[in-house]
Amino acid sequence: MSPRALRAWSWLHKWTSLVSTLFLLVLCLTGLPLVFHHQIGQWLGTEVASPAMRADAPRITLDQVMVAAQARFPSKVGMYVSQEPDDDTIWYVTMGDSPTATRGLKQVAVDARTGQALAEPKLDRGLMFVIHEIHVDLFAGLAGKLFVGFMGLLMLAAIVSGVVLYAPFMRKLRFGEVRRERSARVKWLDLHNLLGIVTLTWAIVVGATGIVNTWADLVIEHWRNDQVADMLARYRGMPPVTRLGSLEKAFANARARQPDMKIAFIAFPGTAFSSEHHYGVFMRGRTALTARLMKPVLVDAITGEVSASREPPWTMNALLLSQPLHFGDYGGVPLQWLWAALDVLTIIVLGSGLYLWLGKRGPVRKVLAADLRRAAR
């Protein structure tokens, strides 16, 4: 590598890292508890559990579920009804002042067999909520999301330039060699290179899928414009729905359309995942891979008849598949621990990088400069 190219890559690595490091540290630190959000929820007692009953106990209708939820919040309207992939004994009903509300949302967990309201999970407070909001958008909405995504792009640039710089720095060393006998800075330089290179694939994948997740709002918007708006021609000029038809009937017809799939969630008319005139019934597959993908069935909110069920655009599938690769929630508890370990290693890479830069003014500068000179030869 020519000395000029080396200087250019060093410059790129330094500045992309410096600008993003603090934010990436925040993302790594808040991401760590989020990896274990299920376990932490159980520990904090915020996770809902249903009483044990026979597995084939009869289920009540979704209309009865809504009555139970509505009784808790008579002034609110339904927004979403959902189920966890691994537990069909509980319905989670999310309600708001309007279908498009973003604040003051309430949730009621209703027993799918008895109609009993089991709990009111808090959607907008609590430690995990705060950690989640910081991680996703720094409490700054879409702008915050896109900003975090930009930091992710800088991280990818820092990773690529870091890999390029790995060669000149490691040319004279064996893989994994850490020169402990020289100075602390040389030792940390070698550790930075070691940990950076072994976490490479994971960091690129988690970074890139994190960036994709920051575009979630835009992807959903695109789906709405692409598929929903297109199909709505028939409904043009019709008054907004004031009395919703049976949710159970809509659900049953959607299931009949996709008999091999399971319910993920139902969006009420007027929300981001439906139209003004439809229930958006989102079904997921039953295999490890297809359980991540969703198929929307749009059901007329008054008649309960299926209006359309189209494959979502590839951007939606890309978003859905990027989520497990970012969350690390697809390989049981062992994968959660590996995710946590790789996260901690990334924190060490970030911290050691910062340390190396801070020390550059002193003797390290000479060591690094000498290394660079030697490397360029």
Added chain:
Amino acid sequence: MKAFWSLWGWPLAIAILSGAGLVGGLIGDGGWDWLTWIGLGVPCVAAAWFGLRG
């Protein structure tokens, strides 16, 4: 060529293994999960082995 492999051999092997692990777990359960645990376990073990010894 020898210089290339002595520099990039292990990093490439680890990168490919972890990539296979990341994708494997998405495809299925059971054996696929093991691929994921091994694939992503390798970088963690390498980090601990070289980072903590001596």
